[in-house]
Amino acid sequence: MYEHFADAVKEPDAIAVDGDLLCLRFETMKVYSALGAVRHLLDTGAVAPGDTLVDSSSGIYAHALALACHRFGLRCHIVGSTTVDRTLRVQLEILGATLERMPPSDNLRLDQNLRVRRVAEILRENPSYHWMRQYHDDIHYLGYHEVAAAIDREAPAGPLGLVCSVGTGASSCAIASRLRAAGREVTLHGVQPFGSVTFGGERVPDPDMLIAGIGSSIEFGNVRHELFDRIHWISFDYATSAAVELLRTSGIFAGLSSGAAYLATRWERHRDSRRSYVFLAPDTGHRYVDSAFARHRESVPFGDMRPHEIGTVGDLDLPWSTMDWGRRRERWIPHQAARSVLRGAAR
Known part of the structure; x- marks a missing residue:
């Protein structure tokens, strides 16, 4: 059970x-991700029951984090994309999470940047909140x-x-x-x-x-x-x-x-x-x-x-x-240099 x-x-x-x-x-x-991260934060004392966790999400991680917070007795605040639909919004509300949606945007880069910027503002206003940093924290x-x-x-x-x-x-x-x-x-x-x-x-x-x-x-x-x-x-x-x-x-x-x-x-x-x-x-x-x-x-x-x-x-x-x-560390190789690098790696 x-x-x-x-x-x-x-x-x-x-x-x-x-x-x-x-x-x-x-x-x-992503429930695996959220549960594992929240459990680790509690075990190490980085957060305690009743604390508020905050992050940006286009939808799936929002649900996962809300479930993890519900599981362990934490509060959850999500800065959400406009792609968060009504079904998820209602679930988040009932689970006790708060959702702050960004204004509609046809530009994904703008939407993501606005969400991350808003999280930074929230943390300045509420220094006791813990930012989950799903994109950056291993x-x-x-x-x-x-x-x-x-x-x-x-x-x-x-x-x-x-x-x-x-x-x-x-x-x-x-x-x-x-x-x-x-x-x-x-x-x-x-x-x-x-x-x-x-x-x-x-x-x-x-x-x-x-x-x-x-x-x-x-x-x-x-x-x-x-x-x-x-x-x-x-x-x-x-x-x-x-x-x-x-x-x-x-x-x-x-x-x-x-x-x-x-x-x-x-x-x-x-x-x-x-x-x-x-x-x-x-x-x-x-x-x-x-x-x-x-x-x-x-x-x-x-x-x-x-x-x-x-x-x-x-x-x-x-x-x-x-x-x-080829397990390269670089994000990308400029076009002119790429072929010589790949040839060298193949030797």
């Missing part, structure tokens, strides 16, 4: 897809150690390909580093949208949107670039088409980042079938029903989607590009 709903809702389902691909499907994966790695253990149990022995959205870096980096530390041979394949700065893709914007959960217009301190072997940049249209295909063929109703991860996983298995593959589906598809799934008749046929294999981010091109990142 679970002591709290947060402990139950975080548990993933391990599902076989296409016979040999393992999908770890979550209802809301205490958010801690909860994902359980996910790494689950993958280690469920995946076949031998070389493993882990395919997941890069996101804030907490899940992708924490799980890969934990598995490697446990002795697994793991290649980490990160999924990004066009327009995200995290791996230098900001110069090629997606005309539709930045896919929530896999990229950003601001730098994330939790991303450890040197952990990644390959990167996939996938457009909104391709991610939508892949999410529709995942639902159609497996019954898994998951978000667009899950569809993008599924698409990348299928390609990586095509390139190297000697290893087993796990891809993460971090949330459900409910918030994408109107913007994506309702357009399922417009989906690109799955077999028609193939990536551009590139050698430098200077060659990025819609709708899907992929490259060997």
